[in-house]
Amino acid sequence: MSYPQPKPGVLKIGRYIQGQSEIAGIENPIKLSSNESSAGPSPAAVEAYQRAGQQLNRYPDGAQTGLRKAIAEVYNLDAERIICGNGSDELLALFLRAYAGEGDQVLLSENGFVMCRIHATGQGSEVVIAPERNYLVDVDALLERVTDKTRVVIVANPNNPTGTYLPRDELKRLHAELPKAVLFIIDGAYAEYVMRDDYEDGLALVDQFQNIVVTRTFSKIYGLPSLRIGWAYCPERVVDAVQRIRTPFNTNGPALAAAAAAIKDTAYTKAICEHNAQSLEQISSHLATLGLVVVPSVTNFYLIRFPGNRNKTAQGAATYLQSKGIIPRPVGGEGDNHLRITVGSSDENKAVMNVLTEYMQS
Numbered sequence: 540m541s542y543p544q545p546k547p548g549v550l551k552i553g554r555y556i557q558g559q560s561e562i563a564g565i566e567n568p569i570k571l572s573s574n575e576s577s578a579g580p581s582p583a584a585v586e587a588y589q590r591a592g593q594q595l596n597r598y599p600d601g602a603q604t605g606l607r608k609a610i611a612e613v614y615n616l617d618a619e620r621i622i623c624g625n626g627s628d629e630l631l632a633l634f635l636r637a638y639a640g641e642g643d644q645v646l647l648s649e650n651g652f653v654m655c656r657i658h659a660t661g662q663g664s665e666v667v668i669a670p671e672r673n674y675l676v677d678v679d680a681l682l683e684r685v686t687d688k689t690r691v692v693i694v695a696n697p698n699n700p701t702g703t704y705l706p707r708d709e710l711k712r713l714h715a716e717l718p719k720a721v722l723f724i725i726d727g728a729y730a731e732y733v734m735r736d737d738y739e740d741g742l743a744l745v746d747q748f749q750n751i752v753v754t755r756t757f758s759k760i761y762g763l764p765s766l767r768i769g770w771a772y773c774p775e776r777v778v779d780a781v782q783r784i785r786t787p788f789n790t791n792g793p794a795l796a797a798a799a800a801a802i803k804d805t806a807y808t809k810a811i812c813e814h815n816a817q818s819l820e821q822i823s824s825h826l827a828t829l830g831l832v833v834v835p836s837v838t839n840f841y842l843i844r845f846p847g848n849r850n851k852t853a854q855g856a857a858t859y860l861q862s863k864g865i866i867p868r869p870v871g872g873e874g875d876n877h878l879r880i881t882v883g884s885s886d887e888n889k890a891v892m893n894v895l896t897e898y899m900q901s
């Protein structure tokens with residue numbers, strides 16, 4: 540007797556491994572493994588969430604009108620071309636469902652959001668990976684891998700776990716050289732943290748071209764990952780396609796309300812952004828004095844390269860940090876000498892610097 544079989548791509552998928560959140564025997568560890576905001580959401584968002592909590596007996600607004608309007612106002616966008624999702628993760632999955640299928644290729648840069656590989660593989664598409672160079676997305680490596688089967692290209696800008704970004708000219712060059720029929724998705728999960736003049740978040744490009752989509756999230760700078768809410772800005776045709784497969788109530792009422800309040804509280808976001816940039820500067824210059832390489836980051840996390848000699852390894856540092864109640868995120872496989880750490884509160888950052896100093900000097 541044969542049993543029901545999942546679609547061919549499904550069993551090729553490895554399980555997603557979440558950032559660690561607990562340390563046995565330590566009550567309140569400092570969790571710096573998932574690029575969350577230690578400041579949490581704006582008080583206005585919490586209030587909106589609580590208010591929406593009084594109406595749990597009602598379906599949410601399936602048209603997502605309030606949140607789309609709030610996003611459009613803050614960023615000066617066309618509200619009709621915004622779609623909200625259950626995290627930007629869901630939106631990436633919807634774009635891949637709509638545009639890539641069996642026999643197609645989805646082209647990704649080596650780093651970026653791991654779920655893109657999973658969604659594309661689940662669709663039965665072939666995932667093609669372009670290597671990165673010097674911790675940067677390599678535009679030429681991506682372009683060399685475009686074939687007549689390429690349907691979707693996804694680049695996280697800034698990138699994860701490197702924390703680096705592709706400057707405007709490079710992003711535009713990549714887009715300009717892609718065939719018009721390829722959907723180019725710019726994953727901007729960390730866009731709000733970037734304070735560089737040559738950074739391009741891609742939103743203006745969406746207004747100019749028919750094949751660019753930008754995804755954004757409320758999980759990072761807005762401090763709302765638990766509510767699972769993200770948004771995308773798209774050309775009209777893409778909105779039309781994705782609205783056909785989006786479930787009507789994919790985003791819940793409290794999330795829609797909290798996100799609308801969060802995005803309007805621009806003063807709160809600005810303060811977090813500034814604190815993040817200052818913290819990154821302090822941390823990077825301190826860790827450099829210990830002989831560690833910190834990849835220049837424009838995000839709320841940083842990637843450290845350990846020398847690997849004198850037994851000073853990423854794994855050794857991770858174990859030592861954990862013994863002191865701090866959870867970092869090891870990246871790559873065993874033997875990879877990199878550790879990713881989220882920027883935390885000033886006290887949390889001090890704790891990381893002290894513990895890494897002890898480790899490197901021990």
Ligand SMILES: Cc1ncc(COP(=O)(O)O)c(C=O)c1O
Pocket residue numbers: 573574625626627628629651652695698699726728755756757758764767768769
């Ligand atoms: C680069 C990148 N893109 C997308 C996401 C997805 O975020 P969410 O689904 O919470 O919006 C993440 C989450 O960590 C990420 O790091």
